Amino acid sequence: MEHRPLKRGDKGVQTKHRAWLILALGLLLIVIVDRMYAVNIASYAVQEEPKKVEERKHEKQRPDSPVLSFIADVEDQIEAHEKLLIVLATIAIAVFTATLWTATEGLFRMAERQAKDMEHSLTISRKAADAAKESADSAVKSAMPVLFPYVTDMSRLHPLHSSDTPITHDANILIGFDNYGKTPGIIKQVRAQLFLTERDELPQVDIEKLADHVYSVIVPGEARGKDLMTGALDLKQTITLNPTELSELLSEAKDRFRRFALIGRVIYDDLFGNRHTNRFCIKLRSWMVPTPTGGVVINVLHAFQVAQGGSRYNKVTSERTPEPDPLEPTG
Numbered sequence: 001m002e003h004r005p006l007k008r009g010d011k012g013v014q015t016k017h018r019a020w021l022i023l024a025l026g027l028l029l030i031v032i033v034d035r036m037y038a039v040n041i042a043s044y045a046v047q048e049e050p051k052k053v054e055e056r057k058h059e060k061q062r063p064d065s066p067v068l069s070f071i072a073d074v075e076d077q078i079e080a081h082e083k084l085l086i087v088l089a090t091i092a093i094a095v096f097t098a099t100l101w102t103a104t105e106g107l108f109r110m111a112e113r114q115a116k117d118m119e120h121s122l123t124i125s126r127k128a129a130d131a132a133k134e135s136a137d138s139a140v141k142s143a144m145p146v147l148f149p150y151v152t153d154m155s156r157l158h159p160l161h162s163s164d165t166p167i168t169h170d171a172n173i174l175i176g177f178d179n180y181g182k183t184p185g186i187i188k189q190v191r192a193q194l195f196l197t198e199r200d201e202l203p204q205v206d207i208e209k210l211a212d213h214v215y216s217v218i219v220p221g222e223a224r225g226k227d228l229m230t231g232a233l234d235l236k237q238t239i240t241l242n243p244t245e246l247s248e249l250l251s252e253a254k255d256r257f258r259r260f261a262l263i264g265r266v267i268y269d270d271l272f273g274n275r276h277t278n279r280f281c282i283k284l285r286s287w288m289v290p291t292p293t294g295g296v297v298i299n300v301l302h303a304f305q306v307a308q309g310g311s312r313y314n315k316v317t318s319e320r321t322p323e324p325d326p327l328e329p330t331g
Contacts, residue, residue: 022104026097030090144270145185146316147177147219147278149192149262152232154286154303157194157260158239161288162247168240173284174232177266182221185268185276188327190215192264194237194284196245200259202281202309207265211237219268235262250287260284263313267327275321281313282306 153174159167171194179185191210195203215233241249248258262282269275283306288299307314 023101145181189267281309
C-alpha cells in the first residue's frame with residue numbers, strides 16, 4: 001500500500017475548509033446584525049415618542065395579577081434594553097462561532113497527527129513484512145539443493161603409461177553428485193564430455209552439443225557423491241593420444257603438460273518448484289607412483305580433481321520450473 005501526505009480532497013483538508021467556512025459565516029452574521037443595529041438606532045428617535053405614549057397607556061392597562069404583572073415587567077425590560085440584548089446576542093454568536101472554529105481546527109490537527117501516526121505505523125508494518133519475507137526466502141534458499149559433480153573413479157581415465165606410438169583408449173570415469181543443500185535435488189539432464197587441455201587452457205564449448213547422458217536420480221540433501229548409494233553416472237569416451245600428448249599427460253605441471261577437463265552441465269529441480277542449471281568444469285589427473293610394499297615395488301594409483309575455469313565455467317542459474325516441461329519424457 002502506498003502512503004502520501006495530506007492534500008486537497010483528503011478528509012482532513014476538507015474538515016479544515018469547513019472550519020474556515022463556518023468562521024466566515026459567523027463574521028458575515030456579525031456584520032448583518034451590526035447593520036441591523038445601526039438601522040434601529042437611526043429610527044430610534046422617530047419611534048421614541050410614540051413608544052412613550054404607548055408605555056403610559058400600557059401602565060394604565062397593566063393587570064393586577066402578580067404573574068401577569070411579572071410577565072409584563074419582563075416584556076418592558078426587554079423592550080427597554082432591546083439594543084443591548086441584540087449586541088449581547090451578537091457577541092454570544094461570535095463567541096460560539098469562534099469556539100466552533102477552534103474545535104474544528106483542533107479536529108483537523110488531530111486528524112493530521114493520526115494520519116502521520118498511521119503512515120508511520122504502516123511503514124513499520126511494511127518493513128516487518130518485508131523482513132519476514134526475506135527471512136522466509138533466505139530459509140528456502142539455504143535449504144535448496146546445490147549439486148556439483150564428483151568423480152568417484154578415474155582409474156581408467158587414460159592408459160597411465162607412455163608409448164612410442166599413438167594409442168586409442170576407451171576412457172571411462174564414474175561420476176556422482178555432491179549435494180551441498182539440505183533438500184533433495186531431482187536430476188533432469190546431464191551433459192558432459194572430456195577435453196584434453198594444454199597448460200590448463202580451456203576450450204570454448206557449446207554445451208548443447210555435448211553428449212546427453214541418461215541419469216535421472218534424486219540426490220538426497222547433504223549427500224556426497226562418493227558415498228551415494230543411487231549409482232554413479234558411467235561416462236565413456238573414446239580418445240586417441242599420440243606419444244607427445246601421452247608424455248605430457250603423465251608429466252608434472254611444469255614446462256609443458258596436459259590434463260583432462262570434464263566440462264558439462266547438470267539440470268535439476270528442487271521441491272519448491274524451481275529449476276537449477278549448474279555448469280561445471282573439473283580438472284582431472286591420475287598417475288602411477290612406484291611404491292615399495294613388503295619388499296616389492298608396485299605401482300599405486302594417485303589422482304586428484306579440482307574445479308577450474310572460474311565463474312565462466314562454473315555457475316548456477318535458477319528459474320521456476322517451466323510448464324510444460326521440455327525435459328519430461330514424452331509418450
